Amino acid sequence: MNDLLGVAVLGAGHMGADHIRRIDQLVSGARVAAVADPETDRAKDAVAGIENVSVHAEAVAALDAPGVQAVLIASPGPAHEEALLAAFARGLPVLCEKPMVPDSAGALRVVEAEARLGRRLAQIGFMRRYDAEYLRLKSLLDGGRLGRPLMLHCTHRNVSSPPHFTSAMLVNSSVSHEIDAARWLLGQELTAVTVLRPRPSSHAPEGLLDPQFVLFETADGAVVDVEVFVNCGFGYQVRCEAVCESGSARIGDEHTMVVTSAGGAHEEVAQDYLVRFADAYDREVQAWVDATRQGRVTGPGAWDGYAASAVAEAGVRALEEGGRVTVELAPRPDLYA
Ligand SMILES: NC(=O)c1ccc[n+]([C@@H]2O[C@H](COP(=O)([O-])OP(=O)(O)OC[C@H]3O[C@@H](n4cnc5c(N)ncnc54)[C@H](O)[C@@H]3O)[C@@H](O)[C@H]2O)c1
Numbered sequence: 489m490n491d492l493l494g495v496a497v498l499g500a501g502h503m504g505a506d507h508i509r510r511i512d513q514l515v516s517g518a519r520v521a522a523v524a525d526p527e528t529d530r531a532k533d534a535v536a537g538i539e540n541v542s543v544h545a546e547a548v549a550a551l552d553a554p555g556v557q558a559v560l561i562a563s564p565g566p567a568h569e570e571a572l573l574a575a576f577a578r579g580l581p582v583l584c585e586k587p588m589v590p591d592s593a594g595a596l597r598v599v600e601a602e603a604r605l606g607r608r609l610a611q612i613g614f615m616r617r618y619d620a621e622y623l624r625l626k627s628l629l630d631g632g633r634l635g636r637p638l639m640l641h642c643t644h645r646n647v648s649s650p651p652h653f654t655s656a657m658l659v660n661s662s663v664s665h666e667i668d669a670a671r672w673l674l675g676q677e678l679t680a681v682t683v684l685r686p687r688p689s690s691h692a693p694e695g696l697l698d699p700q701f702v703l704f705e706t707a708d709g710a711v712v713d714v715e716v717f718v719n720c721g722f723g724y725q726v727r728c729e730a731v732c733e734s735g736s737a738r739i740g741d742e743h744t745m746v747v748t749s750a751g752g753a754h755e756e757v758a759q760d761y762l763v764r765f766a767d768a769y770d771r772e773v774q775a776w777v778d779a780t781r782q783g784r785v786t787g788p789g790a791w792d793g794y795a796a797s798a799v800a801e802a803g804v805r806a807l808e809e810g811g812r813v814t815v816e817l818a819p820r821p822d823l824y825a
């Protein structure tokens with residue numbers, strides 16, 4: 489392998505442009521070798537000032553571009569399956585933004601394709617696993633000092649939702665993070681989901697069911713609740729409180745600065761995920777580059793992406809049809825044992 493891992497970035501929108509900047513300026517051991525976006529001007533803007541990078545309208549052309557040794561997928565969710573399978577066909581390691589594939593059948597096809605290869609190539613962009621506060625909570629729960637976890641209470645608030653956002657996306661895009669975090673923190677699969685629909689906020693776009701209250705049950709009898717509110721208007725807030733047999737622990741309150749001026753003081757609230765989780769994205773991409781250079785996958789993988797999609801799909805059914813929906817997972821291939 490060359491000195492620097494050559495990465496093709498697919499999608500140069502919000503996340504893609506941020507990852508391009510990160511690989512170019514912050515991460516060691518990698519460089520941006522190619523970028524693909526059907527909006528080629530967007531791709532050109534994102535790589536302005538970067539040398540030896542090719543720009544493509546088609547994702548596949550970027551995978552085949554000179555110097556490409558790995559892929560970072562930051563296109564919209566529905567484009568991920570094709571890109572993942574194309575990367576697998578070329579033996580290229582991948583970091584794929586969440587959701588891995590929004591529908592569970594497509595996600596399972598990705599799992600099966602990787603299982604057929606017989607080696608793991610995909611890491612999924614569940615960056616909360618790299619956030620310092622989540623890591624502290626994980627370490628506390630694993631240490632056992634608080635006893636068995638019984639419940640997680642989660643809050644996931646965005647200032648506003650993008651124009652294309654649908655009611656289903658509150659579950660399969662936003663809550664996909666809580667689904668992965670809960671599986672990871674508790675070390676269990678989520679087995680059933682119920683979604684309550686409070687009256688929509690008058691600040692939400694017409695027809696969008698926002699907020700929602702999502703309730704998960706786990707294989708070992710714990711319960712996870714998530715308030716998801718993507719047009720809350722005031723800030724980006726992600727909180728998680730674990731309630732255990734011998735105590736509780738809460739994260740998500742620390743991302744504030746207290747500003748004092750003109751006879752008053754107020755706490756600032758982060759306005760978006762790029763600020764709140766900046767350090768987590770940095771650590772995530774660095775860890776992916778380091779592992780990839782060693783020929784390994786160390787982060788959340790295709791099975792985690794599939795499980796999150798299957799749980800989210802059950803959640804969307806619960807949202808649309810009402811009632812409690814159980815989650816059916818396919819058998820887990822040995823590759824992910
Ligand atoms: N981890 C996180 O916290 C986080 C945050 C935001 C978005 N995301 C995920 O990142 C992905 C991108 O989201 P975004 O907010 O950057 O979206 P975006 O709309 O800002 O950007 C997507 C870009 O992909 C391009 N594109 C469309 N089809 C493509 C294709 N087939 N190949 C290559 N590029 C294509 C679009 O032209 C656009 O420029 C989504 O999967 C989203 O869920 C993750």
Ligand SMILES: O[C@H]1[C@H](O)[C@@H](O)[C@H](O)[C@@H](O)[C@H]1O
Nearest residue numbers: 586646661662663665718761
């Ligand atoms: O795609 C984004 C992203 O995953 C954010 O982390 C989440 O807070 C948003 O709700 C979602 O729309």
